[in-house]
Amino acid sequence: METFESLFYNNVKLFALILVLFSAGVLIYNWRRRWLYYYASKIPGPFALPLLGSFHLVSEGPHGVHKFLKNLFTDYPSTLKVWLGPELYVSTTEPEYLKLLLTRFLDKGNFYHLMTGYFQRALAAAPVKLWKKNRKNINPTFNITLINSFVDIFSKHAKVFTEKFKDGCGKETDDIYPSVWECTLDAGCETLADVSPSIIKTQQYLSGVFRIEEILMKRFFHPLLHFDIFWNLSPLKKELNKLWKQNCSCMQKMIDLMEVPKTTQDNDNEDVSTKKRFLTHLIDLNHKQEVPHDYVLEESQIMFFVGTETSAVVLSSTLLVLGMYPDLQKKIDEELYSIFGDSDRDPSLEDVNQMQYLERVIKETMRLLPPIPFVMRSVDENVHLGPYVFPKDARVIIPIAMVHRRPEFWPDPEKFDPDRFLPEEAEKRPVCSYIPFSYGVRNCIGYKYGLLSMKIILSTFLRSYRIKSSNYKSIQDMDLFIHVVAKPKNGYKIVIEKKQK
Incomplete structure (x- = not known):
């Protein structure tokens, strides 16, 4: 039998061995990252523990x-660093640096990798090699000719949305955002999938999406949950899995409906544009065994809820802005009257193309309130940017919201001025000083789709109503939170007044 002294001595030796091995591991880990620390030391940034x-x-x-x-x-200066846990994040608002980073580096980094298991194949988070293949597959479904064919569908849902408010004029709305998002999602069902939106329980679906985004952001801002061992034990993961399965069932229901065999007559009458719609095209690729079924589900989830949500955020933000600045509405009214007169006809593509001032208002809204306030990149080699080196394995934050407030490119940056987007003014600014849809080949694939839908929805609504006020006096009063997309904490409350014909 071992004596107390021998047990104590053996345990001390074991502890000492563990300590030595741990210390050696830390030394090796830090030695391998020595250049990361060296280059990071040259970049200004806040104190790190x-x-x-x-x-x-x-x-x-x-x-x-x-x-x-x-x-x-x-x-700090326009180029800076911040350590979040053991990860180095570097960032810049210099347009020439951003152009290089967004053009050369396409991997989105750790922030998106935390979504692995949910969006690992979709355009938003896929590794570069897979992203290139998928982007090539999806590009035909967002060509401008196809998008322009959706004018009547967007108009139909814009009128449904507008009709909802006919009995609520003169009173502050609870929050216009859910109704706006429902409108963009319903339009998405028909334009992206050619199915009736009635097959989705919209409110349940949207609340599920909101909670999914909330959980993903909670994981990112909780350092321990970055480690799979802790994440797998977290009740948040169980909740996320349940919500993901619930929302996937909505997508699967839509896919099943679209896969119902059509009669010969239906096939003969089917428009070419229908065959090339987003989900129709993906289902066809799956039937040809060019993409797996799980990918169709993942990509559909991203496109249907993030795609329609970003449009809903911009639309809601624009309505808030119009409530803050009545002079903007007057100019929009004049433009719409010059196009439609007293007619209540649906807009044509030609009409939409004439809505230049409305488009500038939307663009200025996205400057000050971009729905995606930052995107990420990961650098796989040392990048020399002026006096700094962004070291290999650093994560790069592209701070879209901060780029849009650089006074060198946007004089009096907090002022809302749609005329910043007059052609002669836009020409004065460098590339990458305005990037609400990111930049380069990995930009937002649906930005033309989104802009067309927003112009039709806003023009239809504003021909019937005037926004009298909002729950904010200025954009600076809006306190934003970020659940993938940025929204004001106090919602989108406006007062609507019926226009007199």
């Missing part, structure tokens, strides 16, 4: 991200 980095600066989580980015670029 060992292991935790500057996570204390984002303790508010999704509700403090916008303020965090704003404070960073107020306190």
